[in-house]
Structure formats: C-alpha cells, structure tokens
Amino acid sequence: MDRFYHAALQSESQRINLSVSESQHLVKVLRKKIGSQVEIINGKGGIATAEIQSLDPKGCGLWVYNYKQLPPASYSLHIAIAPTKSNDRFEWFLEKATEIGVQHITPLLCTNSERRKINLERWQRIILSATKQSKQVYKPLLNPLTPFPKFINQHTEMLIAHCHDKPKKELHTIPFSTNPCCILIGPEGDFTQEEIDQALNRGAQAIQLGSNRLRTETAGMVATHTWRLLADIAP
Amino acid sequence: MDRFYHAALQSESQRINLSVSESQHLVKVLRKKIGSQVEIINGKGGIATAEIQSLDPKGCGLWVYNYKQLPPASYSLHIAIAPTKSNDRFEWFLEKATEIGVQHITPLLCTNSERRKINLERWQRIILSATKQSKQVYKPLLNPLTPFPKFINQHTEMLIAHCHDKPKKELHTIPFSTNPCCILIGPEGDFTQEEIDQALNRGAQAIQLGSNRLRTETAGMVATHTWRLLADIAP
Numbered sequence: 001m002d003r004f005y006h007a008a009l010q011s012e013s014q015r016i017n018l019s020v021s022e023s024q025h026l027v028k029v030l031r032k033k034i035g036s037q038v039e040i041i042n043g044k045g046g047i048a049t050a051e052i053q054s055l056d057p058k059g060c061g062l063w064v065y066n067y068k069q070l071p072p073a074s075y076s077l078h079i080a081i082a083p084t085k086s087n088d089r090f091e092w093f094l095e096k097a098t099e100i101g102v103q104h105i106t107p108l109l110c111t112n113s114e115r116r117k118i119n120l121e122r123w124q125r126i127i128l129s130a131t132k133q134s135k136q137v138y139k140p141l142l143n144p145l146t147p148f149p150k151f152i153n154q155h156t157e158m159l160i161a162h163c164h165d166k167p168k169k170e171l172h173t174i175p176f177s178t179n180p181c182c183i184l185i186g187p188e189g190d191f192t193q194e195e196i197d198q199a200l201n202r203g204a205q206a207i208q209l210g211s212n213r214l215r216t217e218t219a220g221m222v223a224t225h226t227w228r229l230l231a232d233i234a235p
Numbered sequence: 236m237d238r239f240y241h242a243a244l245q246s247e248s249q250r251i252n253l254s255v256s257e258s259q260h261l262v263k264v265l266r267k268k269i270g271s272q273v274e275i276i277n278g279k280g281g282i283a284t285a286e287i288q289s290l291d292p293k294g295c296g297l298w299v300y301n302y303k304q305l306p307p308a309s310y311s312l313h314i315a316i317a318p319t320k321s322n323d324r325f326e327w328f329l330e331k332a333t334e335i336g337v338q339h340i341t342p343l344l345c346t347n348s349e350r351r352k353i354n355l356e357r358w359q360r361i362i363l364s365a366t367k368q369s370k371q372v373y374k375p376l377l378n379p380l381t382p383f384p385k386f387i388n389q390h391t392e393m394l395i396a397h398c399h400d401k402p403k404k405e406l407h408t409i410p411f412s413t414n415p416c417c418i419l420i421g422p423e424g425d426f427t428q429e430e431i432d433q434a435l436n437r438g439a440q441a442i443q444l445g446s447n448r449l450r451t452e453t454a455g456m457v458a459t460h461t462w463r464l465l466a467d468i469a470p
Contacts, residue, residue: 134447
C-alpha cells in the first residue's frame, strides 16, 4: 500500500488533510482515486490506514482509522558528518543512511569543510522520501549545519572517525550499547589534528572504518551500517 | 603518493609505458613533473614505486622499482546484481562496493530487469578509479551482463536476497567462511518466484538484509559490507 506522511497524525486522528507536496504526489504522480486506501505515517512510529475522501492537489482529505504506534529501533545512532563538496554525494549519503537506519543526522561545519551552505529543506525531502520508500515508520531527524566546536561541546559518548596516523579502534570492536551513540565523520580533507584533540578532550574515542580509504559519504554510510549490524548481532 | 594502474606490472618490470587514459590523468589533471615519484598497481596485488621519465599524454614512461606483492583480502565475495533502471544508481553501487571491498561483480539479466544494455567500459573505469582512490591493490573483476539462468548454472555456494514472503535467513547469521561466497541481488521488481526456485534447486540459500526495504543498489552495497564485516569480526 502506498505510504504518505502527515506529521500531526496521532491515535485520536479521524480526518486529516495532507500537505501540498504529499497531495500532489497522491493526485498527480500516483493518480489515486476517491475511496482508495493508503497508509499514513507521522515519522515518529505512528502508522494508520486511510481512505481518500477528496482529491485536491493543494490538500487531500482522508478518513483515518486503525492507528498503531510501532516500537523504535533497538539502537540510537547519531551521525554528525561534514557535507561533501559535491552535493550529490551528500544527498546520496542521506538517502542510504535513511534506508539502512539512522535516528539523527547533523551536518558539521569543520575547518577543512569545502561546503559551507546547505539546503536543509531539500535534504528533508530526500530523507522523507527514503523513509517512505524503505517502509520505515520513524523518520531520521536532520539538524541544521552546526560548527564542530559547538557540536562537540553539546554531546557526549562520541566516536570520531579519522585517517590520521594515531591510535584508534575499529568501529566493530566497540562494544555495542543501546545507549545513544554519536559518530563524527570529517570532510574530504579530514578533521584537523586540533579538532581531533578537542573531541578526545571531550571524552570521544578515535575510530577507523576498515583499512581502505573511504570517501566522506561512504564513511558515513559504512558507520551507519556497522552500528546497525552490531545492534542486530548483539545478544 | 598518487597511484596509477598498469595491468602488466610485474616483479621483473623495470620500465613501463602508462596507457593513454592513465597518462592523460598524470599529465593533464595531476600535472606531474619529470622525476616525480608515483605508485603503480597492477590490480592483482602488485605495487611498485616509479619515477616519471617522460611526460606524454599518449604514454608516459616510468622507471619502476621496489615491487611488492601484497596478500589478498581474507574473504572472496562475488556480487551478482541486476543493473538498475537508473544508470547513476548502479554506478554508485560499483563505486561503493569497490571502496568497501568486493572481488567479483556480475551484472545479471533477470526477468524483471528494466535495463538490458550496459556500458561495461565505463563501468570498468569507475571500478578502477574507486580502487585507486580507496588505496587498494586488488581491482574487482567485472564480468559481462549474464542471463540469470546461465549464471546460476555456472556457480555454487550462492545466497539469494529477495523480498518474497518465504523462509529466509538474515545474511549476518550465515556462518562466515573464507570460501568464495556469491550473493545474488535482484532488479527493482525483485526476482520472480521461478528464478528464486531455480536458485534454491541449485543449492542456493535464501537471505534477507535487515527489515527495511532496500533499493537494489543499497542492497548490493549492504550485502558487500555485511560480508566484509563478518570477515573482520570472524575469529
């Protein structure tokens, strides 16, 4: 069944009006008919069946029933990653990390960042589309572009992936925990030694992601999938 | 040090001429000078240092020394995957699977395949570029487009990933072995039930890759990374 997003969906909802973008998708792309059934998610674990009552590309009306609240993932992963110079590569990361399963994404502004402007609204749409496409009911939260020093001062339990020739552990050797885990991924030119030291001083652990040199967006995706797999394998 | 590819490099090599494409990259993109040092790989584990002797975009000459033969990966993975309708998405898979580490890739022609023509030469270039970029010395072997029935009749030890509601195991629960492992990934419309039955009759095991519905190219990459991680974790 085709799936649509309505952030305000809750267990008491009886009738909802879809947003303009969701309505246009329903009417103009999928060409649904009145009376057809679809699924509605609120991105926070809520899912309901709905019947199309009115077809309007500016706001379709639907009757909602059979609301269920589904449990969250067995892990909580936050990827803080410097956007790549190529916007395509970063958007690819957003899509793939969402498909695989991540809870929070923060674009990081680092010393070596080449991209310093981002289009948060477009990225939100990519994440929503990948959430629906991969049949998930929780939508990852995307934060605004955040300077590296500000980010590390606001977080704990961090793992920082870098390519400097310094002691670090393979991510897959870090004991899995259901506590929130935050993995930092640097820009194309890597984190600076100063940034790494700042993170280590805040209690972060240095990690690597295998022996091959990975592009930023690949590192973000590999970190996401490693943590997800560690959660799946955990007893 | 920048890395170039020369398939014929061997331990006895003293002087080599790079191909046109590698020479153009050396001369026109990286603007190297005579006397500069670079690395040469043969894609089969051989790596040497080289000094540029002549600059010619049609064939640079290099003196080669310090040849080393490096050991292969601790696993042997073959991904047989139906090319996606969007060429970009498949090329993305080729790049990412190469970065992460795969030994053989076969594009599969399936009943539900939407893409029936491929550009093998362009795909070879993507794989070579990702091999060099990720600092690997073994280049994955890319086979021609192969019809599904032909492929499964020529292989054993296969795992087939599909989304049909039939018994299957999570890939990460399959005991890791250093024996060659071959994972089959279907097209956007999935394998047909007939194709799955053909593979099972040939002794293949049915697998899934987590609970989220993954796009073809994501499934290929997730399968590659799961097997690589199982190899890393294996005692």
